Amino acid sequence: AQTVTQSQPEMSVQEAETVTLSCTYDTSESDYYLFWYKQPPSRQMILVIRQEAYKQQNATENRFSVNFQKAAKSFSLKISDSQLGDAAMYFCAYMDGSNSGYALNFGKGTSLLVTP
Amino acid sequence: DSGVTQTPKHLITATGQRVTLRCSPRSGDLSVYWYQQSLDQGLQFLIQYYNGEERAKGNILERFSAQQFPDLHSELNLSSLELGDSALYFCASSVFQGLGYNEQFFGPGTRLTVL
Secondary structure (H helix, E strand, O other): OOEOOOOEEEEEEEEEOOEEEOEEEEEOOOOOEEEEEEEEOEEEEEEEEEEEOOOOOOEEEOEEEEEEOOOOEEEEEEOOOOOOOHHHHEEEEEEEOOOOOOOOOEEOOOOEEEOO | OOOOEEEEEEEEEOOOOOOEEEEEEOOOOOOOEEEEEEEEOOOEEEEEEEEEHHHOOOOOOOOOEEEEEEOOOOOEOOOOOOOOEEEEEEEEEEEOOOOOOOOOOOOOOHHHHHH
């Protein structure tokens, strides 16, 4: 089974600074997708960014970008110019179509604190 | 607002009881996924339905079952509840399943508390 590991239970960043959240995964599949989801205190799950494994180019969405290292099975999220509204739980997630019908397999999450 | 609705928002019940959680997918979405978020297990996939049929199973207990109705809404039934079933239950929907990626849109969740 595919596993997703987030080794940082908590991270802290100052407003306007940059922070990187780490994620590693394990899979034997060649075709898959990786995601970062944000869960603010409201508990709503919000898709931040998506990466297709077949794409070599790292995905970017405004202040959010990823560093996708396929051989190393690493998928980190960089948040630039951090804002107070970025404070949330961040989940790394994996998806493929092999056995799980394109269901999401989540890591344990990283709690991000943003300080003024 | 994702367009996915879940009812009720909160549910408090006792051990041994049975509850039903309801999910209405976004208009046009045929696939529904159920996820459980608990302190012990984190966020985990339970089960998926596509156009009324079960398509994939995750870590769903035998005490739990689900179905998707002709109008595409889905229900998750939890029986013989235990304290450890206390969790936030999410429903997510997507357009299609089987031909690659389709974004899943999450509902607001149902918070279940078992006393």
